[in-house]
Amino acid sequence: MQTTMPDIADTAPALRTGKLDWVxxxxxxxxxxxxSRNIAPVNVVAKARAFVNLHKEDAKGIHMSRLFLALxxxxxxxxxxxxTLAQALDTFISxxxxxxxxxxxxxxxxLPLRRESLLSGKVGWKNYPIHxxxxxxxxxxxxxxxxxxxYSSTCPCSAALARQLIQHAFDEKFAEQQIDKQTVLNWLGTTEGIVATPHSQRSIANVKVKLDNALTSFDVVGLIDALEGELKTPVQAAVKREDEQEFARLNGQNLMFCEDAARKIKGLLEEQEYADYWLQINHYESLHAHDAVAIAVKGVAGGYTA
Known part of the structure; x- marks a missing residue:
């Protein structure tokens, strides 16, 4: 004989009443x-969270299996x-x-993306964490x-100190000499000539944006491209010697403290007119054991906070 299985979430009384924000x-x-725009649909493996609120104060619980099946x-x-996300959310509630x-x-x-090298034309995979x-x-x-x-960030202070040491080395080397261009050129190509280099570090920009509610497609690649274009020194995938040299040049021409990087990104997000944004810049110092961090928000009422 087939019997009806009990549904405790529907029938059992709550041990204590009260609304819950998320379950x-x-x-x-x-x-x-x-x-997402500008890429073919891509297979990914996510860690997901699924919630509804529980505004019926005397309900024992929700039906978690219904959330799981919708996912x-x-x-x-x-x-x-x-x-499809809107449909799934509607199913959660209905x-x-x-x-x-x-x-x-x-x-x-x-999100795995194919990224082209700086000069050589080689292409490799880079994974971008998405939330x-x-x-x-x-x-x-x-x-x-x-x-x-x-991305890579090179310290402006360290660069200035390195330049000063190179000047001192030059002055000591050629203080009593009349020198020609070729002599200086050869000397600059030696370790003795470039006696110091500035320190740089791998850095990460965490950027969160509130999207238009009426959007019809995500544009993750567009946001990533804009951020990397503003920072100028994103880490690379495939690299040949000419790419490494170009990367060194870009670092030298884009010296930045964490404050500089934060203001670059803030300006970019303001131009793109997001309803709200939050950003955190993390420079994982090579000089110090601690990190350099900068945080900024759009500053709208009821929006993201620092």
Missing amino acids: GMGEIELPFIFE DTLSTEQQVNPQ SHDDLSDQAQIEFKFE LIAKINQGVLSFELMVDVT
Whole structure:
């Protein structure tokens, strides 16, 4: 004889009443096909979080399996874009009738992109950490996108000190000599000539932007390209000697403290007119054991805070 299985979430009384802001699941392993402008749909593997609010104070709990199955449909039958995320959020709420009026999905994954070298024309893969958040609150949809861009930062102070040491070395070497251009040129090509070099470090810009609610497609590549173009010294994938030399030149011509990098990115985001943004610049010092950090926000009422 077939019996009805109990649904405790529907039938059991809550041990204690009260509304909850978010209830759901975290660290869900979820492969899916991601869509963004200027790249072909790409397979990624994300760690997902899925939530609804629980505004019915006496409800025992939500139906977590319904959230999981909606995500599974997104993973196996659809591609991830603004429209399918909106559908999944709507399913979250419609499957929790009278329990929830807000829903949220978060994805953290690495987006592999083919990136061309600086001069040689070689191409290689680079992975970009992505954090994508989609929310719906009483029918109002919102999207947030966070990307990490890694670049090289060369210290302006260290560069100035290195130049001074080179000047001193030149003065000591040729103090009593009448010299010609070729002699100086040869000397500059030696270790004795370039007696000091400035220190640089791998650095990361964490950038979060609030996207237009009415967008029809994500443009992750456009944001990454804009950030790397503004910073000038993104880390490279495929590198030949001419690329390494060009990278050294770009570092020398784009000296920056963390404050410089933060102001560059802030200016770029202002020009692109995002509704809101948050950024953190991290220079992982090679001189110090600590890091240099700068943070900035757009500063809108009720928006991101530093």
